[in-house]
Amino acid sequence: MAWNFGRTDRKAARVREAGDGPAIDGDQAREFCRAVEGVGGLGLWASDAEGRIRYLSEGALARLPDGVTGSAVGSLVADVFQTFDDGAGSGRSLRFALSRRSRFEKVPVCTGDGQHRRWWLLSGEAQVDEGGRFGGFCGLCSEITDERRIAEENSREAMHDPLTGLLNRREMARMLDRTLRAYRAQERPCATLLIDLDRFKQVNDTLGHSTGDALLQQVSERLITIVGEAERICRLGGDEFQILVPDVEDRGDLGNLAERIIAMLSQPYSVEGNRCIIGASVGIAIAPFDGQDVDKLVRNADLALYAAKHGGRGGFRFFSRELLTAAEDRRMLEENLHDALAHGELELHYQPIVAAGTDVVSGAEALMRWNHPKKGVISPAQFIPIAEESTMICQIGEWALRTACRDAVQWPGALRVAVNVSPRQFTDPGFPAIVANALATSGLPPERLELEITEGVFLAEGADTDARFRALKALGVRLALDDFGTGYSSLGYLRTAPFDKIKIDQSFVRGTAEAGARNKALIAAIVAMAKAIGMETTAEGIETLDQLAMLRELGVSHIQGYIYSQAIPAEAFLAAAGQPGWGIPPSGPAFQREDRISMFRWIGAIHEDHYYPAVLRNLSATGALIDGLEDVPLGTRFVLYFGEGQLEVATVRRMIGEQLGVAFEKTLVSDGNGGLCTRTRISPYDLINAGLPPDFEVSTIRTPIAPRDGRISIPAFTSTVGRKAIQGTA
Ligand code: C2E
Ligand code: MG
Numbered sequence: 001m002a003w004n005f006g007r008t009d010r011k012a013a014r015v016r017e018a019g020d021g022p023a024i025d026g027d028q029a030r031e032f033c034r035a036v037e038g039v040g041g042l043g044l045w046a047s048d049a050e051g052r053i054r055y056l057s058e059g060a061l062a063r064l065p066d067g068v069t070g071s072a073v074g075s076l077v078a079d080v081f082q083t084f085d086d087g088a089g090s091g092r093s094l095r096f097a098l099s100r101r102s103r104f105e106k107v108p109v110c111t112g113d114g115q116h117r118r119w120w121l122l123s124g125e126a127q128v129d130e131g132g133r134f135g136g137f138c139g140l141c142s143e144i145t146d147e148r149r150i151a152e153e154n155s156r157e158a159m160h161d162p163l164t165g166l167l168n169r170r171e172m173a174r175m176l177d178r179t180l181r182a183y184r185a186q187e188r189p190c191a192t193l194l195i196d197l198d199r200f201k202q203v204n205d206t207l208g209h210s211t212g213d214a215l216l217q218q219v220s221e222r223l224i225t226i227v228g229e230a231e232r233i234c235r236l237g238g239d240e241f242q243i244l245v246p247d248v249e250d251r252g253d254l255g256n257l258a259e260r261i262i263a264m265l266s267q268p269y270s271v272e273g274n275r276c277i278i279g280a281s282v283g284i285a286i287a288p289f290d291g292q293d294v295d296k297l298v299r300n301a302d303l304a305l306y307a308a309k310h311g312g313r314g315g316f317r318f319f320s321r322e323l324l325t326a327a328e329d330r331r332m333l334e335e336n337l338h339d340a341l342a343h344g345e346l347e348l349h350y351q352p353i354v355a356a357g358t359d360v361v362s363g364a365e366a367l368m369r370w371n372h373p374k375k376g377v378i379s380p381a382q383f384i385p386i387a388e389e390s391t392m393i394c395q396i397g398e399w400a401l402r403t404a405c406r407d408a409v410q411w412p413g414a415l416r417v418a419v420n421v422s423p424r425q426f427t428d429p430g431f432p433a434i435v436a437n438a439l440a441t442s443g444l445p446p447e448r449l450e451l452e453i454t455e456g457v458f459l460a461e462g463a464d465t466d467a468r469f470r471a472l473k474a475l476g477v478r479l480a481l482d483d484f485g486t487g488y489s490s491l492g493y494l495r496t497a498p499f500d501k502i503k504i505d506q507s508f509v510r511g512t513a514e515a516g517a518r519n520k521a522l523i524a525a526i527v528a529m530a531k532a533i534g535m536e537t538t539a540e541g542i543e544t545l546d547q548l549a550m551l552r553e554l555g556v557s558h559i560q561g562y563i564y565s566q567a568i569p570a571e572a573f574l575a576a577a578g579q580p581g582w583g584i585p586p587s588g589p590a591f592q593r594e595d596r597i598s599m600f601r602w603i604g605a606i607h608e609d610h611y612y613p614a615v616l617r618n619l620s621a622t623g624a625l626i627d628g629l630e631d632v633p634l635g636t637r638f639v640l641y642f643g644e645g646q647l648e649v650a651t652v653r654r655m656i657g658e659q660l661g662v663a664f665e666k667t668l669v670s671d672g673n674g675g676l677c678t679r680t681r682i683s684p685y686d687l688i689n690a691g692l693p694p695d696f697e698v699s700t701i702r703t704p705i706a707p708r709d710g711r712i713s714i715p716a717f718t719s720t721v722g723r724k725a726i727q728g729t730a
């Protein structure tokens with residue numbers, strides 16, 4: 001059979017008859033082939049009727065994998081050239097094209113594996129003889145390996161963050177969307193974690209952007225080490241990252257993962273000769289419970305992250321519906337805070353600080369209170385972080401400083417006043433002048449004013465901080481390092497900064513009275529070091545007599561805590577202070593009880609097909625005390641429903657008066673916020689399958705119904721929830 005190009009003999013004959021261009025004979029054709037082969041990476045190929053290669057240009061043969069070159073002629077076309085998905089979704093199969101025995105064009109194919117893989121476009125025209133018999137194909141192959149590599153590189157760049165090589169925001173959103181869509185159909189869970197670095201900005205601002213960039217690269221390497229798979233981690237931008245965790249809904253496991261991430265990212269970094277320490281906060285949302293599409297899931301993870309960042313640094317939080325209300329409240333507080341100062345709603349209370357050995361009061365810490373016209377007294381732990389997000393903290397802080405100085409000057413003897421200073425106030429260049437002015441206008445001697453500063457200010461290392469310290473010391477005021485033991489607690493700061501006092505945080509003191517507690521040894525070391533360099537030590541948040549005894553034994557010089565007094569209004573403090581030498585006898589519980597959380601919260605008990613409203617009085621990881629259930633025999637097993645899909649199987653173990661003591665089948669886990677939550681939740685899919693709305697909350701129908709024997713019948717809900725929970729523990 002003679003070669004023809006792109007036309008069957010019959011068509012060619014017709015063309016000839018029409019006088020449309022000259023015909024060429026076999027020799028001319030062969031010559032023509034030789035001339036064009038290799039031009040622009042083009043090759044020629046031909047196959048027989050069985051689909052075996054009869055001819056392949058030398059150039060193309062040479063580019064086949066080593067083992068294939070010699071045997072290509074005689075092999076099936078579809079064995080030598082394999083179909084691949086070109087990403088355009090065409091997925092056209094070469095086998096299919098060949099089987100149709102008609103012209104095909106530019107079918108993407110590849111040869112070889114791994115590094116030796118090459119990509120080609122294959123076109124072919126079916127050869128049919130005069131009798132209409134199919135005799136095979138002949139056609140063109142062109143190699144597109146270089147173009148493809150460039151395109152791949154471009155798409156890699158388009159999908160990845162150039163600095164860290166992690167996925168970028170757009171690609172993560174796409175991947176999450178794909179995953180959630182696919183998982184929805186299969187009712188599979190999928191979690192996402194949002195991570196925000198704490199104090200990264202200070203590193204960037206003080207050590208420069210190139211150090212900041214290098215630090216982000218190290219952060220991403222650590223994340224890859226923890227997660228294992230780089231393609232599930234994204235840098236959202238700045239110092240925010242996102243991780244996708246498919247098929248995990250267990251909040252115990254996710255909490256552990258978050259804790260590992262926080263611990264690992266909080267280890268010191270060595271970057272371009274600088275030592276940096278940063279922290280991390282994590283927000284977690286889990287599909288389908290916290291949202292079933294990308295927007296909702298990510299928004300909820302973001303709310304959880306916000307809560308984590310403001311619940312004290314270096315923590316994680318799960319999304320819960322109360323965070324939605326909290327976000328609403330926060331917006332309102334932020335608006336109201338602008339006027340709080342002008343309307344005289346802020347007030348300072350004073351908490352005595354007592355010499356450990358003698359119970360004599362040496363001074364007090366000024367703690368702010370906000371008397372909100374509608375919400376009542378609001379804790380500074382709630383509104384100071386809001387103020388710190390704007391410049392409001394500087395105004396409010398200055399007011400606190402001036403007010404504290406004015407109040408303290410009336411106190412008898414040499415009682416000192418301690419005032420909290422936010423990092424933002426401290427870094428303001430005008431701050432020493434404000435302090436000087438507050439002292440001058442009030443007439444308070446500088447040695448009676450103590451400024452409490454947190455470790456946060458040290459991240460802004462460099463001349464500025466040092467200069468600020470020098471300026472303040474030159475005024476003669478005292479400086480205290482607050483909340484020691486909550487951050488990274490570097491002893492290095494204590495050596496270089498001119499502190500007069502270290503305040504050991506309550507979280508550090510908790511549990512020291514238990515045998516074998518490591519913190520005890522650490523406190524002993526801190527106290528020894530502080531003594532050696534002439535610093536005082538205050539243990540904060542002391543509530544029990546055993547803690548007090550322990551801290552006295554460890555040689556802590558001062559104690560602050562409810563064991564002596566809570567913070568009290570200015571007038572009450574002045575009245576109590578009376579004469580110099582004011583002492584307070586310690587009083588409080590003998591020892592700290594197991595970490596039980598006392599509360600009054602409506603929950604539900606599900607037994608068989610009934611729902612019984614009950615009140616949760618006391619909760620620990622392994623059990624609870626419940627009120628409001630009558631005549632329940634010991635050993636009864638039922639399901640407790642805590643709301644928001646949380647359920648746990650419980651067994652009645654004790655009866656204490658009206659209250660039931662129950663033991664959980666599975667332990668509750670930390671919610672990252674000092675509270676507890678169940679590991680798993682009832683899936684919205686189960687509720688939908690039971691004919692209920694996906695966010696059905698049985699507690700919302702508690703009040704309107706006054707059931708006679710205390711039970712409410714909601715068969716769809718109770719049987720779904722009950723069965724699911726009991727099965728889960730089987
Ligand atoms: P802080 O400076 O560490 O203050 C000690 C906190 O521990 C106070 O909480 C105090 O009421 C509480 N506390 C003291 N003894 C005990 C105890 O025995 N048990 C328990 N559970 N808690 C105890 P408060 O007043 O809610 O203040 C929280 C934080 O708000 C303060 O922590 C401080 O960081 C900030 N803050 C308060 N007032 C100001 C202020 O005027 N300016 C600034 N920048 N921050 C302030
Ligand atoms: Mg303080």
Ligand code: MG
Nearest residue numbers: 482483503540
């Ligand atoms: Mg503190």
